[in-house]
Amino acid sequence: MTVALNVTDVSLAFGGLKAVSSFSLALPSGGLHGLIGPNGAGKTTLFNLLTGVYRPDTGRIELGDQRIDGKKPSQIAAMGMARTFQNIRLFGELSVIDNVRTAAGLRTKSGLFRTLFRTPMHVAEERAITQRSLELLDVLEITHRKDEQAKGLPYGDQRRLEIARALATEPRVLLLDEPVAGMNTQEKRDMRKLIQSLPDQFGISILLIEHDMGLVMDICEDITVIDHGVTIARGAPTAIQNDPAVIEAYLGVPDESVAVADDALPAAT
Amino acid sequence: MSDLLQTTINTLAVGGLYALIALGYTLVYGILRFINFAHSDIVSWGGWLAFTIASAAGWLATGHSPVFAMPIVLLLTMVICSVLGVTIERLAYRPLRKAPRLNVLITAIGVSLFLQNVGLLDRFFGNRPATMSALLPNDVLATFGGVHLRVYDTLTIVLTVVLVLVLERVIYGTRLGRAMRAVSFDERTAGLMGINVNSIVTVTFAIGSALAAAGGILFALRNDLRQTADASWVLLGLKAFVAAVVGGIGNVRGAATGALLIAFVEVFVHRYVTQAFPDTPWVGQLQDIYVFGILILVLLFKPSGLLGKAVVEKV
Amino acid sequence: MKPVQDRVAALRPSVAGAVGSSLAPFALALGLAVVMDAVIGPAVGATWSKILLDVGIAIVLAGSLNVVNGYAGQFSIGHAGFMLVGGYAAVWLTFYGSVLWFGTKAPIPGFLGSGQLLFLGSCVLGGLVASLFGLLVGLPSLRLRGDYLAIVTLGFGEIVRVLGQLTARQPKSIAAIKGRSMAELANNLGGAEGFSQVPGYTTLFSVYVFAFVLLVLVYRLKYSSKGRALLAVRENEIAAEAMGVDTTRSKVVAFVFAAFFAGIGGAIYAHQVGALDPKELGFQKSIDLVIIVVIGGMGSITGIVIGASILVILPEVFRQFSDYRMIAYALALIVVMILRPQGIMGVKELWETTWWRRRMSALTALMARRKR
Numbered sequence: 001m002t003v004a005l006n007v008t009d010v011s012l013a014f015g016g017l018k019a020v021s022s023f024s025l026a027l028p029s030g031g032l033h034g035l036i037g038p039n040g041a042g043k044t045t046l047f048n049l050l051t052g053v054y055r056p057d058t059g060r061i062e063l064g065d066q067r068i069d070g071k072k073p074s075q076i077a078a079m080g081m082a083r084t085f086q087n088i089r090l091f092g093e094l095s096v097i098d099n100v101r102t103a104a105g106l107r108t109k110s111g112l113f114r115t116l117f118r119t120p121m122h123v124a125e126e127r128a129i130t131q132r133s134l135e136l137l138d139v140l141e142i143t144h145r146k147d148e149q150a151k152g153l154p155y156g157d158q159r160r161l162e163i164a165r166a167l168a169t170e171p172r173v174l175l176l177d178e179p180v181a182g183m184n185t186q187e188k189r190d191m192r193k194l195i196q197s198l199p200d201q202f203g204i205s206i207l208l209i210e211h212d213m214g215l216v217m218d219i220c221e222d223i224t225v226i227d228h229g230v231t232i233a234r235g236a237p238t239a240i241q242n243d244p245a246v247i248e249a250y251l252g253v254p255d256e257s258v259a260v261a262d263d264a265l266p267a268a269t
Numbered sequence: 270m271s272d273l274l275q276t277t278i279n280t281l282a283v284g285g286l287y288a289l290i291a292l293g294y295t296l297v298y299g300i301l302r303f304i305n306f307a308h309s310d311i312v313s314w315g316g317w318l319a320f321t322i323a324s325a326a327g328w329l330a331t332g333h334s335p336v337f338a339m340p341i342v343l344l345l346t347m348v349i350c351s352v353l354g355v356t357i358e359r360l361a362y363r364p365l366r367k368a369p370r371l372n373v374l375i376t377a378i379g380v381s382l383f384l385q386n387v388g389l390l391d392r393f394f395g396n397r398p399a400t401m402s403a404l405l406p407n408d409v410l411a412t413f414g415g416v417h418l419r420v421y422d423t424l425t426i427v428l429t430v431v432l433v434l435v436l437e438r439v440i441y442g443t444r445l446g447r448a449m450r451a452v453s454f455d456e457r458t459a460g461l462m463g464i465n466v467n468s469i470v471t472v473t474f475a476i477g478s479a480l481a482a483a484g485g486i487l488f489a490l491r492n493d494l495r496q497t498a499d500a501s502w503v504l505l506g507l508k509a510f511v512a513a514v515v516g517g518i519g520n521v522r523g524a525a526t527g528a529l530l531i532a533f534v535e536v537f538v539h540r541y542v543t544q545a546f547p548d549t550p551w552v553g554q555l556q557d558i559y560v561f562g563i564l565i566l567v568l569l570f571k572p573s574g575l576l577g578k579a580v581v582e583k584v
Numbered sequence: 585m586k587p588v589q590d591r592v593a594a595l596r597p598s599v600a601g602a603v604g605s606s607l608a609p610f611a612l613a614l615g616l617a618v619v620m621d622a623v624i625g626p627a628v629g630a631t632w633s634k635i636l637l638d639v640g641i642a643i644v645l646a647g648s649l650n651v652v653n654g655y656a657g658q659f660s661i662g663h664a665g666f667m668l669v670g671g672y673a674a675v676w677l678t679f680y681g682s683v684l685w686f687g688t689k690a691p692i693p694g695f696l697g698s699g700q701l702l703f704l705g706s707c708v709l710g711g712l713v714a715s716l717f718g719l720l721v722g723l724p725s726l727r728l729r730g731d732y733l734a735i736v737t738l739g740f741g742e743i744v745r746v747l748g749q750l751t752a753r754q755p756k757s758i759a760a761i762k763g764r765s766m767a768e769l770a771n772n773l774g775g776a777e778g779f780s781q782v783p784g785y786t787t788l789f790s791v792y793v794f795a796f797v798l799l800v801l802v803y804r805l806k807y808s809s810k811g812r813a814l815l816a817v818r819e820n821e822i823a824a825e826a827m828g829v830d831t832t833r834s835k836v837v838a839f840v841f842a843a844f845f846a847g848i849g850g851a852i853y854a855h856q857v858g859a860l861d862p863k864e865l866g867f868q869k870s871i872d873l874v875i876i877v878v879i880g881g882m883g884s885i886t887g888i889v890i891g892a893s894i895l896v897i898l899p900e901v902f903r904q905f906s907d908y909r910m911i912a913y914a915l916a917l918i919v920v921m922i923l924r925p926q927g928i929m930g931v932k933e934l935w936e937t938t939w940w941r942r943r944m945s946a947l948t949a950l951m952a953r954r955k956r
Binding site: 361364365380387551555572 | 659724727739746747867882916917925
């Protein structure tokens with residue numbers, strides 16, 4: 001079992017606030033790992049650390065056998081890590097297919113000269129990009145919208161487009177930040193199937209942030225729970241569901257000082 | 270020694286001038302994140318309106334200027350320019366509150382061109398320069414150690430200090446000021462907290478324009494009035510803008526600091542460099558380069574300005 | 585799913601076909617420029633020829649600015665600075681070179697004779713020198729965003745203008761020039777008076793060769809990965825970076841490209857006006873160019889052409905209203921920004937608009953009916 005993404009002891013503090021404390025993770029090749037925690041726990045900050053938006057104060061991050069901490073986001077993307085964004089960041093005025101083609105452009109080698117003079121290699125690369133982009137739109141089932149402006153898309157399709165775009169960069173590791181937020185039950189069911197199929201279909205490993213517990217417990221092999229930047233639990237879904245520390249983080253501990261009638265508390269199972 | 274003192278006074282006066290104008294830029298940028306290119310035209314209109322009022326009241330004929338003339342002209346012009354600034358905001362900028370910023374920039378340029386060219390019309394200020402020195406002669410108020418303290422310099426320094434202190438008090442010590450600061454941090458949230466953003470913007474433009482008028486009058490006294498379309502107003506505005514940026518745009522204390530720095534470079538550094546290299550003629554023309562040079566240096570090494578705080582974008 | 589590079593080999597076009605389609609538009613550009621010069625120019629007369637010339641120069645300038653402001657979405661408000669720098673390099677070569685190497689100040693006639701070649705060389709030199717400055721101005725974009733980068737471009741434009749005004753006098757007599765070297769004369773760029781007696785080599789042909797070539801290049805840029813990368817930077821810089829676009833490099837490339845053509849624009853401008861005055865190529869000129877780009881539609885090539893045409897031709901049409909002309913122009917600017925902020929075309933090209941598509945489908949329907 002190879003490790004696609006190895007995070008060792010990563011920390012980040014904003015002034016006095018410790019956003020992420022000593023985070024470690026070994027994402028196996030082809031794995032689907034979930035990252036959950038209450039709001040403000042530091043999950044997106046972690047994604048930002050992994051993708052180079054922030055530089056960790058301590059620790060190391062390795063993608064395969066290459067060290068990536070301290071590198072720029074565009075370099076990390078080139079090395080094989082892609083992401084989607086919690087608050088959707090599409091290229092609004094561009095068409096759906098152009099959003100994907102832009103990302104696919106990462107894997108071309110033509111420079112400005114070849115572009116301006118439309119050399120054979122440039123033409124071939126552009127054709128290849130279009131071909132692959134169309135195939136990605138197909139997998140994500142948004143081909144029918146390919147020429148529409150991205151900003152005009154319905155919400156669910158926007159999230160799908162974000163995934164298609166990230167996949168266009170030919171990543172080895174894909175970070176999905178709340179991919180089903182705001183979707184209805186049917187859409188979530190479709191996305192569940194889709195996300196599950198990605199590791200096999202594309203040969204990638206996935207790290208997933210989500211609040212929809214049903215989805216996370218269903219498709220993730222392994223789950224890490226963080227709260228206030230600290231890892232409080234890790235393990236298989238069933239173990240996590242019953243972990244008292246996790247329950248406390250999400251629901252809190254009953255407050256003894258407040259007098260509550262006995263029948264107001266849920267019966268212990 | 271007296272030379273040093275004279276130069277210092279000169280620097281303070283020029284700095285004060287820049288500060289008054291820079292405050293308008295910085296206040297508007299702080300609230301709306303928008304560089305008001307038409308601001309230098311409020312400055313020029315301030316100068317010309319003062320001239321118009323003074324000549325209409327007969328105070329520009331030599332020896333006919335009573336003591337109360339200057340304060341009245343100053344106050345009246347500041348009020349009129351306030352109204353002018355508020356009107357411009359209401360008509361030209363407010364509709365574009367949500368538009369991409371380059372568009373508002375272009376609108377500001379349109380407003381600037383409009384003000385310049387209307388000012389050139391004969392029915393307004395005309396196409397010829399004028400002078401306002403008769404309103405307030407630049408007498409020597411005091412002399413010590415060979416240094417002359419003149420009216421214009423004193424007036425500029427005193428007026429600037431007073432106005433800046435009052436502004437400081439308002440912004441950091443009153444509810445209105447707190448509201449202004451809230452809007453400059455986060456317009457939407459401030460609105461959600463019950464602050465009437467439109468009123469705050471109006472007040473900001475009113476204050477900025479009034480200060481600009483004062484700056485324009487003081488500039489016109491020292492340098493005579495050039496036509497509204499003359500490059501000297503644009504350059505004045507540009508340097509005041511640089512002062513605001515260098516000090517930290519969006520920051521009142523920054524504007525004052527930046528203005529002093531720019532004035533220091535323009536007056537002090539220039540004077541001593543020309544004295545050090547008396548034989549090189551072009552050395553005397555470098556003031557503008559110093560100013561823009563400082564701008565570039567600050568932007569490269571501390572883009573948020575000397576007193577500014579970097580704004581972090583949420584990813 | 586196959587990676588992009590694995591597909592490339594199978595999708596290569598034939599070399600002959602590729603070379604053909606690569607160079608054909610340039611040949612077309614050359615041909616159209618000839619038509620402009622030989623047919624349209626004489627047909628419309630002297631006044632309109634001059635206007636067409638100005639439109640052509642505006643297309644080169646605004647079209648190049650569009651790459652930075654429109655595609656990459658940056659605020660460059662110092663474009664005239666590149667014009668000035670390129671213009672200086674060009675007039676230095678043409679004026680002094682002409683005297684030192686050919687012994688005359690007047691334009692040397694002859695199609696592709698020494699005069700025209702010198703002019704062509706000076707345009708290219710102007711472009712190259714300006715692009716060096718483009719690199720200089722683009723580099724701060726590593727650390728500066730949005731408004732701050734705009735301020736740097738503004739500062740650049742002003743610094744170039746001021747430095748230009750500090751250069752040494754331009755010796756005007758042949759005697760004064762001979763005996764000095766080109767290197768020595770590099771500082772004699774006219775100072776505050778500006779550079780004058782520039783030989784008038786600019787013709788409709790030369791202007792439109794550059795204009796049409798530029799249009800081909802910006803078109804190709806827009807519809808390519810490099811162009812999409814720029815548009816991505818404009819739309820959402822953080823997302824672009826996350827998708828592998830080196831945003832700083834893209835911005836720098838945009839600046840260098842734009843500066844190159846602005847330098848050429850400055851060169852042809854100087855050789856048309858016959859002079860190069862730094863005061864004319866300051867902030868006001870930069871803003872005029874920004875206005876063309878914004879009114880035409882940031883990122884739209886057809887928008888630029890339309891914008892350049894309107895903003896050059898309209899002032900001529902309104903000449904008679906002199907005093908009120910600028911006021912009307914200013915009001916028009918404000919009104920357009922309020923009512924149609926995306927400009928005339930937005931980021932779309934003419935053939936991408938619904939208006940065009942409807943006309944085209946109506947036209948094809950009409951033709952289909954005729955055939956029956």
